[in-house]
Amino acid sequence: xxxxxxxxxxxxxxxxxxxxxxxxxxxxxxxxxxxxxxxxxxxxxxxxxxxxxxxxxxxxxxxxxxxxxxxxxxxxxxxxxxxxxxxxxxxxxxxxxxxxxxxxxxxxxxxxxxxxxxxxxxxxxxxxxxxxxxxxxxxxxxxxxxxxxxxxxxxxxxxxxxxxxxxxxxxxxxxxxxxxxxxxxxxxxxxxxxxxxxxxxxxxxxxxxxxxxxxxxxxxxxxxxxxxxxxxxxxxxxxxxxxxxxxxxxxxxxxxxxxxxxxxxxx
Numbered sequence: 001x002x003x004x005x006x007x008x009x010x011x012x013x014x015x016x017x018x019x020x021x022x023x024x025x026x027x028x029x030x031x032x033x034x035x036x037x038x039x040x041x042x043x044x045x046x047x048x049x050x051x052x053x054x055x056x057x058x059x060x061x062x063x064x065x066x067x068x069x070x071x072x073x074x075x076x077x078x079x080x081x082x083x084x085x086x087x088x089x090x091x092x093x094x095x096x097x098x099x100x101x102x103x104x105x106x107x108x109x110x111x112x113x114x115x116x117x118x119x120x121x122x123x124x125x126x127x128x129x130x131x132x133x134x135x136x137x138x139x140x141x142x143x144x145x146x147x148x149x150x151x152x153x154x155x156x157x158x159x160x161x162x163x164x165x166x167x168x169x170x171x172x173x174x175x176x177x178x179x180x181x182x183x184x185x186x187x188x189x190x191x192x193x194x195x196x197x198x199x200x201x202x203x204x205x206x207x208x209x210x211x212x213x214x215x216x217x218x219x220x221x222x223x224x225x226x227x228x229x230x231x232x233x234x235x236x237x238x239x240x241x242x243x244x245x246x247x248x249x250x251x252x253x254x255x256x257x258x259x260x261x262x263x264x265x266x267x
Contacts, residue, residue: 214245
């Protein structure tokens, strides 16, 4: 299976410099950030996505996913419609990049959506996106990210409610710990999520917030090998995508992550 990294906290001042680093270091692919192809506050257009695809092709790198930067913690019909319309545009950019995975957020807490309805809200938005996802053969991989979807009850509740091959998980191995889950509980959570996983963020570190510190893969407290075993047992065939949040040289940090993945994840 391919080895990749997310375009986040990474070497290179430009997208092309980053892609060159990825190729020179030995990665196969990247998760493209939405700002790489749709700059913040810019009107929707597709030229930048075509330019990014040309850069990827030039360096022999493919896009494993496109970060959607959505917010699905919504119950208001108008807000849901706005999210769905935007996601369809993001999906079109993903098609240009030749990826079929949207790395999808759960969303942010908000006063108008009580905590006990977070899973319901996320599931509702995912369901509303299914028609265009099915038409475009586009999958939504919900990241366990922030204070909403790192709660296993929330993310598993939403995915079970949707029950579609077009809605799954982007499993971030560290974020569950960052949120506050105990290290001892992580293997069980990984096992529960494994059947839904469409994409990964292989990430290591120590401690929960506010004492979290990122590390290269294998240098922290995260039971990464147990996670890999659960994914393999569940039949995962996707990308092993590194995310590094350590201190020091970014290039060496991601290179160390690649070495660990090549040694511990099936290629």
